[in-house]
Amino acid sequence: MANERIYNFSAGPSMLPLSVLETAAKEMTNFGGSGMSVMEMSHRSKTYLAIFEETKANLKKALSVPDTHEIIFMQGGATFQFSAVPLNLMGENGIADYAISGNFATVASKEAKKYGTVNIAASSEDRNHTYIPAQSALKQTAGAKYFYYCANNTIYGTEWKYVPETAAPLVCDMSSNILSKPVDVSKHGLIFAGVQKNMAPAGMAVVIIDKNLAGKELPFTPKIMSYKVAIEKDSMDNTPPCYTIYMLGLVLKWLETQGGVAGMEKLKSAKAKIIYDVLDSSALFSGCAEKDARSDMNVTFRTGDEELDAKFAKEATAAGFDNLKGHRNVGGMRASIYNAMPVEGVEKLAAFMKDFEAKNK
Amino acid sequence: MANERIYNFSAGPSMLPLSVLETAAKEMTNFGGSGMSVMEMSHRSKTYLAIFEETKANLKKALSVPDTHEIIFMQGGATFQFSAVPLNLMGENGIADYAISGNFATVASKEAKKYGTVNIAASSEDRNHTYIPAQSALKQTAGAKYFYYCANNTIYGTEWKYVPETAAPLVCDMSSNILSKPVDVSKHGLIFAGVQKNMAPAGMAVVIIDKNLAGKELPFTPKIMSYKVAIEKDSMDNTPPCYTIYMLGLVLKWLETQGGVAGMEKLKSAKAKIIYDVLDSSALFSGCAEKDARSDMNVTFRTGDEELDAKFAKEATAAGFDNLKGHRNVGGMRASIYNAMPVEGVEKLAAFMKDFEAKNK
Numbered sequence: 001m002a003n004e005r006i007y008n009f010s011a012g013p014s015m016l017p018l019s020v021l022e023t024a025a026k027e028m029t030n031f032g033g034s035g036m037s038v039m040e041m042s043h044r045s046k047t048y049l050a051i052f053e054e055t056k057a058n059l060k061k062a063l064s065v066p067d068t069h070e071i072i073f074m075q076g077g078a079t080f081q082f083s084a085v086p087l088n089l090m091g092e093n094g095i096a097d098y099a100i101s102g103n104f105a106t107v108a109s110k111e112a113k114k115y116g117t118v119n120i121a122a123s124s125e126d127r128n129h130t131y132i133p134a135q136s137a138l139k140q141t142a143g144a145k146y147f148y149y150c151a152n153n154t155i156y157g158t159e160w161k162y163v164p165e166t167a168a169p170l171v172c173d174m175s176s177n178i179l180s181k182p183v184d185v186s187k188h189g190l191i192f193a194g195v196q197k198n199m200a201p202a203g204m205a206v207v208i209i210d211k212n213l214a215g216k217e218l219p220f221t222p223k224i225m226s227y228k229v230a231i232e233k234d235s236m237d238n239t240p241p242c243y244t245i246y247m248l249g250l251v252l253k254w255l256e257t258q259g260g261v262a263g264m265e266k267l268k269s270a271k272a273k274i275i276y277d278v279l280d281s282s283a284l285f286s287g288c289a290e291k292d293a294r295s296d297m298n299v300t301f302r303t304g305d306e307e308l309d310a311k312f313a314k315e316a317t318a319a320g321f322d323n324l325k326g327h328r329n330v331g332g333m334r335a336s337i338y339n340a341m342p343v344e345g346v347e348k349l350a351a352f353m354k355d356f357e358a359k360n361k
Numbered sequence: 362m363a364n365e366r367i368y369n370f371s372a373g374p375s376m377l378p379l380s381v382l383e384t385a386a387k388e389m390t391n392f393g394g395s396g397m398s399v400m401e402m403s404h405r406s407k408t409y410l411a412i413f414e415e416t417k418a419n420l421k422k423a424l425s426v427p428d429t430h431e432i433i434f435m436q437g438g439a440t441f442q443f444s445a446v447p448l449n450l451m452g453e454n455g456i457a458d459y460a461i462s463g464n465f466a467t468v469a470s471k472e473a474k475k476y477g478t479v480n481i482a483a484s485s486e487d488r489n490h491t492y493i494p495a496q497s498a499l500k501q502t503a504g505a506k507y508f509y510y511c512a513n514n515t516i517y518g519t520e521w522k523y524v525p526e527t528a529a530p531l532v533c534d535m536s537s538n539i540l541s542k543p544v545d546v547s548k549h550g551l552i553f554a555g556v557q558k559n560m561a562p563a564g565m566a567v568v569i570i571d572k573n574l575a576g577k578e579l580p581f582t583p584k585i586m587s588y589k590v591a592i593e594k595d596s597m598d599n600t601p602p603c604y605t606i607y608m609l610g611l612v613l614k615w616l617e618t619q620g621g622v623a624g625m626e627k628l629k630s631a632k633a634k635i636i637y638d639v640l641d642s643s644a645l646f647s648g649c650a651e652k653d654a655r656s657d658m659n660v661t662f663r664t665g666d667e668e669l670d671a672k673f674a675k676e677a678t679a680a681g682f683d684n685l686k687g688h689r690n691v692g693g694m695r696a697s698i699y700n701a702m703p704v705e706g707v708e709k710l711a712a713f714m715k716d717f718e719a720k721n722k
Contacts, residue, residue: 004391004396005390005391005396005397006396006397008401010401010402010403010406011403012403012600013400013401013402013403013404013603014401014403015397015401016398016400016401018390021389021390021398021400022390024389025386025387025389025390026386028382028383028385028386028389029366029379029382029383029386030365034367035365035366035367035369035681035683036366036367036376036683037377037382039374039382039562039563039608040369040371040374040375040376040377041371041374042371042373042374042375042684043374043563045371045684075436075437075441075564075602076436076437076585076599077436077599078599079584079585079598079599079600080436080437080583080585080599082584082585083583083584083585083586084583087583111583111584114580114581115581196600201400201401201602201604202400202404202600202602202603202604203436203564203565203601203603203604203605220475220476220581222441222445222448222472222583222586223443223444223472224437224440224441224443224444225444238437238439238440238441239373239374239438239555239557240563240564241436241563241564241605242374242562242563242564243564243604244602320396322396322397323403323406
């Protein structure tokens with residue numbers, strides 16, 4: 001077992017493609033004959049800037065980012081963005097609409113209250129975030145500076161199946177489903193994503209921002225949180241997380257070999273269906289999320305018996321399926337099946353679930 | 362050449378010990394039989410938490426951090442701290458003293474002005490930051506919430522040889538000389554250091570804070586910048602830069618084999634002396650910094666002839682000594698010789714300098 005890789009169903013940080021890790025290992029002490037590791041390169045060096053520009057260009061291509069929008073790399077993950085979004089977009093005495101479909105939108109909305117008025121435009125809290133609010137249920141505020149939603153709810157296993165139509169610029173936390181399917185960037189004023197699920201090791205967020213939205217930050221905005229400064233300095237006002245950007249570059253090259261986001265969309269739908277089919281034909285397991293809100297990234301399920309849930313997680317770990325215990329807010333189990341999870345990992349988990357059910361009738 | 366590592370004199374990001382990179386490469390796809398890369402681990406997993414705790418404990422040991430102080434890992438580097446320090450320590454309508462001995466203290470003081478009154482307690486700008494202000498020259502403000510200085514000035518090649526005695530809590534940016542010598546942490550209210558010089562790849566800062574200083578942040582402080590939250594959540598309110606912490610852990614283990622910071626102090630003094638001796642016996646090269654302020658981390662020098670400086674940098678690169686061009690604020694050359702630069706790299710550079718002088722009399 002010690003030399004074998006396991007199937008890691010962690011909600012994040014999570015699996016990376018094996019070929020990406022192998023390339024990183026191979027290039028660790030000497031990148032492309034440069035005589036140094038990417039970790040050791042000056043961020044102003046030609047060799048590093050080539051990596052940086054290629055990564056940015058490949059991300060622009062992968063997500064078909066229009067020229068109206070700029071890609072920024074920022075440290076700090078999504079939590080950093082929970083503050084940066086209102087600091088940059090709210091304005092003095094501003095109002096923003098937040099759709100609360102899970103934990104991280106809740107956390108984001110609490111942070112935004114430091115900087116202006118937050119209107120809860122919709123909430124799925126009444127049924128423990130097992131569903132996604134419908135377009136018709138979104139209560140938009142006149143004059144809101146932006147409308148905020150979280151595209152995929154990692155903890156609850158739900159995913160928005162539509163892009164909200166809103167009067168205000170649309171801000172989306174896409175941390176846990178970015179690069180899993182095509183997205184119409186032009187419909188969004190700002191998309192951000194912590195990279196540690198579908199993109200790279202933890203330590204960075206990607207921000208895709210309509211350039212017209214930058215430059216209106218509150219006066220006490222930390223310089224490192226200013227989208228305007230980040231755009232002007234091309235993410236290099238300070239030393240960027242160089243190696244994380246390099247890893248994102250490797251992941252994007254791998255993504256290209258898999259057919260890009262269109263290829264990923266087919267794959268992720270197929271992978272999720274394998275587990276959801278088990279749930280729908282099971283007498284033991286049931287899905288936690290309502291069917292029309294099910295996430296293709298995080299599959300939440302339970303037996304209805306906490307002891308049996310714990311037994312499942314324990315036996316799964318022993319069988320080489322790690323991190324299947326659900327979040328405490330939901331209980332039960334959660335299988336996070338991001339882009340890097342191979343189909344055979346999902347197939348083997350499905351077989352394990354059927355086997356477990358047969359043994360625990 | 363393509364398979365050889367070069368001597369990289371970059372000011373940061375900069376060299377890492379080769380053995381550290383080799384270990385990272387070896388453990389890349391499967392850390393310690395866990396079946397996954399450290400990059401893929403949940404930050405809440407037992408395996409990762411063991412890495413985290415060991416790294417923190419080894420840093421505490423390396424710098425003899427007293428129990429009055431807490432170690433925090435934060436993303437964003439020193440620039441993030443330029444905002445976090447005043448946001449957390451300045452208080453409403455507060456005053457802080459800044460000693461301006463170079464570029465990064467200047468940048469930090471400008472950022473602090475967003476949050477309160479900044480008193481320039483001393484400045485070496487009158488002689489282009491070629492010296493360090495004396496203790497007797499420090500104009501402290503009564504009631505200042507903290508006194509800020511930057512221990513080593515990467516661009517100008519100067520280093521504080523004493524710890525300022527101040528009435529207010531002492532805040533130190535130690536980004537470019539941390540772990541190069543023992544430091545009396547108890548004399549400091551707060552020490553921070555971007556990790557990309559002596560500690561790890563870019564993407565994080567280490568903060569060492571007197572616990573009594575936390576909890577006084579301004580109301581609009583982003584949650585991710587709150588030292589109080591970071592202490593309470595042990596740097597895990599959000600997903601930390603897990604892999605960067607792992608790399609720091611590997612560097613700290615290497616440091617221990619080199620005799621810790623005491624061993625590093627002997628080594629860095631010896632390495633710096635090799636180059637300074639060349640400068641002091643040269644008819645061609647002269648050091649940029651005043652002798653009693655010379656940095657052991659960044660050696661700045663010039664020929665006095667810009668064309669000859671450019672020729673030196675170009676020929677040095679061709680000979681396998683990279684990134685020797687000085688910063689535009691100073692001109693000339695800069696050799697950054699952090700902990701991971703081997704003695705032979707410095708010896709070979711010294712020989713190259715002598716040879717260059719002989720050929721360019």
